[in-house]
Amino acid sequence: MLIRKPSDVIPSEITPEPVWQSRRAWMARAGAVALGAAGIGAAGLGGRQAYAADGALAPLPGTPDKQFAIMDKPTSYEDITSYNNFYEFGVDKGDPARYAKSLRTRPWTVSIEGEVQKPQTLDIDALLKLAPQEERTYRMRCVEGWSMVIPWVGYSLSALLNQVQPTGNAKFVQFISAAQRDTMPGLRYPVIDWPYVEGLRLDEAMHPLTLLTFGLYGKVLPNQSGAPLRVVVPWKYGFKSAKSLVAIRLVEKMPVSAWMKAASNEYGFYANVNPNVPHPRWSQATERRIGEDGLFSPKRKTLMFNGYDQVASLYAGMDLRANY
Ligand SMILES: Nc1nc2c(c(=O)[nH]1)N[C@H]1C(S)=C(S)[C@@H](COP(=O)(O)O)O[C@H]1N2
Numbered sequence: 535m536l537i538r539k540p541s542d543v544i545p546s547e548i549t550p551e552p553v554w555q556s557r558r559a560w561m562a563r564a565g566a567v568a569l570g571a572a573g574i575g576a577a578g579l580g581g582r583q584a585y586a587a588d589g590a591l592a593p594l595p596g597t598p599d600k601q602f603a604i605m606d607k608p609t610s611y612e613d614i615t616s617y618n619n620f621y622e623f624g625v626d627k628g629d630p631a632r633y634a635k636s637l638r639t640r641p642w643t644v645s646i647e648g649e650v651q652k653p654q655t656l657d658i659d660a661l662l663k664l665a666p667q668e669e670r671t672y673r674m675r676c677v678e679g680w681s682m683v684i685p686w687v688g689y690s691l692s693a694l695l696n697q698v699q700p701t702g703n704a705k706f707v708q709f710i711s712a713a714q715r716d717t718m719p720g721l722r723y724p725v726i727d728w729p730y731v732e733g734l735r736l737d738e739a740m741h742p743l744t745l746l747t748f749g750l751y752g753k754v755l756p757n758q759s760g761a762p763l764r765v766v767v768p769w770k771y772g773f774k775s776a777k778s779l780v781a782i783r784l785v786e787k788m789p790v791s792a793w794m795k796a797a798s799n800e801y802g803f804y805a806n807v808n809p810n811v812p813h814p815r816w817s818q819a820t821e822r823r824i825g826e827d828g829l830f831s832p833k834r835k836t837l838m839f840n841g842y843d844q845v846a847s848l849y850a851g852m853d854l855r856a857n858y
């Protein structure tokens with residue numbers, strides 16, 4: 535295994551190979567595609583919340599959560615909403631903010647299905663009210679080596695799962711993101727086998743830290759952050775936190791996630807933040823906090839489980855090198 539210092543990692547190594555290769559074609563076409571999609575939104579097909587400029591996003595206050603409070607300084611709203619991964623809108627960090635305006639977020643329903651006693655299709659407005667909204671400031675870390683501190687607004691996913699009552703066969707939870715062909719220019723590129731899918735073991739999904747997320751900084755999520763709802767799993771690499779969910783499916787067998795399918799040797803099912811297990815092409819020992827650490831300043835040490843020690847018991851007895 536070739537391990538290099540993160541400072542030696544060049545963008546072509548961080549970006550998956552097929553993405554890198556299709557980038558030139560992407561750049562040439564994305565502009566035209568996105569303009570077309572924005573045109574449709576402006577014509578009124580987008581519904582009442584097709585896009586709002588940041589200042590116009592509806593407020594969504596959450597009661598500050600004391601149990602999970604951390605001392606880290608929150609990343610600025612500007613950085614959180616302009617440096618994103620959301621491949622449905624392009625592979626550059628700036629693409630989601632640039633192109634996700636066209637995403638239709640109303641009407642929006644989420645189907646909770648599979649191994650549950652009470653399968654349901656819930657409207658986003660019902661989901662917003664299912665449990666009290668809390669503000670939870672979480673450390674987030676991407677497998678690429680950057681991190682942020684984000685004041686999310688939402689409630690524990692367990693509130694929803696308890697309502698639909700998982701059957702005895704339910705062992706895993708699969709998350710399925712939207713695939714809107716007409717608003718997501720990235721779907722034209724087979725970087726990922728769309729739709730984007732992720733998964734958790736049931737006990738991970740039921741852990742109180744796992745947040746069904748509707749807002750950030752006291753406002754509803756802007757589209758680039760995964761509107762109108764996403765999951766947030768703060769002890770796992772960012773890719774586990776699937777955006778713009780349309781279905782949550784309880785299943786018996788471990789589901790194959792989009793990134794496992796794309797490169798199973800690089801992205802495992804568990805994807806716990808783990809400084810001791812390097813990615814095959816770079817170390818995971820340190821990270822760069824966006825907005826605080828410069829590109830060339832010393833990086834901060836990455837913490838096991840991203841510092842969320844309370845989840846360690848979920849993995850007692852597991853070999854976390856084999857289960858990466
Ligand atoms: N549907 C979908 N969800 C996704 C992604 C994506 O490309 N599509 N990217 C993931 C990755 S790699 C990261 S790091 C986080 C980024 O979330 P943020 O942009 O809100 O920081 O979203 C995750 N969820």
Ligand SMILES: [Mo]
Pocket residue numbers: 619675676677678771772773
């Ligand atoms: Mo990521």
